[in-house]
Amino acid sequence: MKPFTLAPVLAVLGLAAANPTPTKPEPPSKRASLPTVTVSGNAFWQGKTRFYIRGVDYQPGGSSNMADPLADTTVCKRDIAEFKKLGINTVRVYITDNSANHDECMSALADAGIYAIIDANNPLYSINRADPGPSYNTKYLQSVFATIDAFIKYDNTLAFFSGNEVVNDNVTSTLAAQYVKAVTRDMRQYIKSRGYRSVPVGYSAADVAQNRMQLAHYMNCGSDDERSDFFAFNDYSWCNSNFQESGWDQKVKNFTGYGIAIFLSEYGCTTNGRDFGEIKALMSDEMTSVYSGGLMYEYAMEDNGFGIASIASPQATTVKELSGFSKFASALSANPAPTGDGGFTSTTKSVACPTKDANWLVDTTLLPAIPDNAKKFMSEGAGAGPGLKGDGSQQAADSGTSTGTATPGSGAVAAGASASSSKNAAVRAGGVNAGFDKAPLIVSGLALVLTLTGTLLLNLANAASLLWHAYKSLPSPSNKVNWAGFYTLDPLSPPSQPQLILGPFQGKVACQTIAFGRGVCGTAAATQQTQLVPDVQSFPGHIACDGDSRSEIVVPITVPVCKEGREEEEERRKVVGIIDVDCAEVNGFDETDRVWLERLAGVIARCCDWP
Known part of the structure; x- marks a missing residue:
């Protein structure tokens, strides 16, 4: 579950490697106390014992x-x-x-x-x-x-x-x-x-x-x-x-x-x-x-x-x-x-x-x-x-x-x-379909930026811009992204009727509020599950905020539920926002986008001052 892509992750820090120097052939040294494991036939072996x-x-x-x-x-x-x-x-x-x-x-x-x-x-x-x-x-x-x-x-x-x-x-x-x-x-x-x-x-x-x-x-x-x-x-x-x-x-x-x-x-x-x-x-x-x-x-x-x-x-x-x-x-x-x-x-x-x-x-x-x-x-x-x-x-x-x-x-x-x-x-x-091939750079770079600020609005604004320009720099269909940004949990909405409100974004004017359970964004928020939609027109109850959108990926941002100042077991989490990216072409996103956007959501969850 760890695909590696093209971007040099730490390039954001301007680090470079020294040129390698040749080494003379030398026998390997023994550094451990366990017998070596070998492969023979269709099995591994520790000496004569099947491993x-x-x-x-x-x-x-x-x-x-x-x-x-x-x-x-x-x-x-x-x-x-x-x-x-x-x-x-x-x-x-x-x-x-x-x-x-x-x-x-x-x-x-x-x-x-x-x-x-x-x-x-x-x-x-x-x-x-x-x-x-x-x-x-x-x-x-x-x-x-x-x-x-x-x-x-x-x-x-x-x-x-x-x-x-x-x-x-x-x-x-x-x-x-x-x-x-x-x-x-x-x-x-x-x-x-x-x-x-x-x-x-x-x-x-x-x-x-x-x-x-x-x-x-x-x-x-x-x-x-x-x-x-x-x-x-x-x-x-x-x-x-x-x-x-x-x-x-x-x-x-x-x-x-x-x-x-x-x-x-x-x-x-x-x-x-x-x-x-x-x-x-x-x-x-x-x-x-x-x-x-x-x-x-x-x-x-x-x-x-x-x-x-x-x-x-x-x-x-x-x-x-x-x-x-x-x-x-x-x-x-x-x-x-x-x-x-x-x-x-x-x-x-x-x-x-x-x-x-x-x-x-x-x-x-x-x-x-x-x-x-x-x-x-x-x-x-x-x-x-x-x-x-x-x-x-x-x-x-x-x-x-x-x-x-x-x-x-x-x-x-x-x-x-x-x-x-x-x-x-x-x-x-x-x-x-190059997918999200600059993802490691985006995630690592954004983690650095977010750690230096912490303020929610500033972080989401920078993240929306970074997402937008990253996708635009990739081959088709990734560069056909027409909306990238965030919705956050409306703190004034009652717990029985939670809704999302528009956050920082890049793209056309968007819906200001979305109820949990409505459309792709609301479904992601209600289920706490990423929604990867190849064709939005086939998604039940799709909300057409931008009529140009043909495919969409929405990733929930969740944080642990706290009780008396302490985090409960890992199963209890709440949605505080969502990442929403739309593409003007069908099948604009794949599993690579899902994996890296979920990791990006994790960085944003940890580094922002959520209410």
């Missing part, structure tokens, strides 16, 4: 917080104490600083019997799904390889993710799959070339049914050097359900005989009271022959409501265990990892590459060759990592990009290969 991932996704501060929890001993030791109570054996860390020292935190995790799965990308250095070719460049790979250097020396580094949710439900995003697969190939080759131990590398896929199996097959087709060591995907379908009703039985059938290890990189529906019935299934013989466990999303409570622990501030020394904390711990305790080999398959195999169709636009089995300027890293090392204060890589095509397709069996350019352009491929496929 099941029983962990949590770990991103304190949320996806908009550009901080590495494993580089801050106060933070990591605070949370490791809680991890011990849960009884987990793995954490996934989405953002790390490849210029920082992680010895103390990784050692503390090892002492607690916990492994780490590290995402090699971060919002600054990642593949841009809207235009992947230029973002697959030397500067990007240098950061990826530096992250490998930073963590491969620890025995409790379990695996690396080569990408996270790069391919989503926008069909044109499938064109980015060949670049993600190329990165996976490059990471595995870098580990081998540097003489490191063979830490598994794989991809974390979004919860998108329309392309899940095609993407899984794509990551496991071709020559051995092109295939992933494992495939992981996010799955939130187990809601008030069971093994059959959730569709998990069918997924087991679909992945039976798949050929490599799989696990869930995120799971945990929030509409079922979070009883974590998934764990019983994951640890049962119904699944262990195919799945190797999973990671519950997520540890720290953020605005999306998935967390099981509340942390007041990034540097807080205490943690409030929420209701989901004990439920998750109990589910793990009641369903231990099974003994024996779980019915695993001892041999691995490749599968046939998917063919192009309406949901899958990749029409070649060839991968982009590694950029010429990046080949030196294989022998010289990546050098010092840029960390989280670099200027990013998505606009660094001038550092060197791929000049053709690779010969299967190597990352080198094939003889006679022609230069490829992902942008041209996207145009041939019908164009790219």
Whole structure:
């Protein structure tokens, strides 16, 4: 649930990275006390014992917080104490600083019997799904390889993710799959070339049914050097359900005989009271022959409501265990990892590459060759990592990009290969909906601005302007936005008949008041749920404030309900306003807009002085 897009988040602060310096090849050092985990057949192994991932996704501060929890001993030791109570054996860390020292935190995790799965990308250095070719460049790979250097020396580094949710439900995003697969190939080759131990590398896929199996097959087709060591995907379908009703039985059938290890990189529906019935299934013989466990999303409570622990501030020394904390711990305790080999398959195999169709636009089995300027890293090392204060890589095509397709069996350019352009491929496929690709910059920049002021009216006015100009700078249909702004809760409206009143905005004259439950805005306020409407004319009771609007997204802004000066449990929140963005074209918004606007709503909720 953490897609990375093109904008360098900290560019708003004017920070830049130093040029990397070459490093001499040297053997990895031993820094932890746990036995290493390997992958063999379609399973993970701790020595000769089958290893099941029983962990949590770990991103304190949320996806908009550009901080590495494993580089801050106060933070990591605070949370490791809680991890011990849960009884987990793995954490996934989405953002790390490849210029920082992680010895103390990784050692503390090892002492607690916990492994780490590290995402090699971060919002600054990642593949841009809207235009992947230029973002697959030397500067990007240098950061990826530096992250490998930073963590491969620890025995409790379990695996690396080569990408996270790069391919989503926008069909044109499938064109980015060949670049993600190329990165996976490059990471595995870098580990081998540097003489490191063979830490598994794989991809974390979004919860998108329309392309899940095609993407899984794509990551496991071709020559051995092109295939992933494992495939992981996010799955939130187990809601008030069971093994059959959730569709998990069918997924087991679909992945039976798949050929490599799989696990869930995120799971945990929030509409079922979070009883974590998934764990019983994951640890049962119904699944262990195919799945190797999973990671519950997520540890720290953020605005999306998935967390099981509340942390007041990034540097807080205490943690409030929420209701989901004990439920998750109990589910793990009641369903231990099974003994024996779980019915695993001892041999691995490749599968046939998917063919192009309406949901899958990749029409070649060839991968982009590694950029010429990046080949030196294989022998010289990546050098010092840029960390989280670099200027990013998505606009660094001038550092060197791929000049053709690779010969299967190597990352080198094939003889006679022609230069490829992902942008041209996207145009041939019908164009790219770039979505909210400047979202990290908007969220981080706005957080800075809002923190410096705090005054509600000033903050909303600046936010409306920032939203308007951000959308206008993006490709169609995003630049067809015709209204962007806010409505806030009318403090004079009776509790039995609440209404919204117009706040700061950009666009034409708008409705001054909207009752809860009326139109798209009122529905979002009444339900406390984002309303993503592809065609407003088909929405029951739509209020046509601007007749030019054809699609709309409305995100509620909520704050905790307080009682006697103290926040109640996380389930109790109240609406204080909404973000409303209209587009003059049908289908102007997608899931990317929803995710980042919800994060923006969280920033506004925290940073403004709401009455």
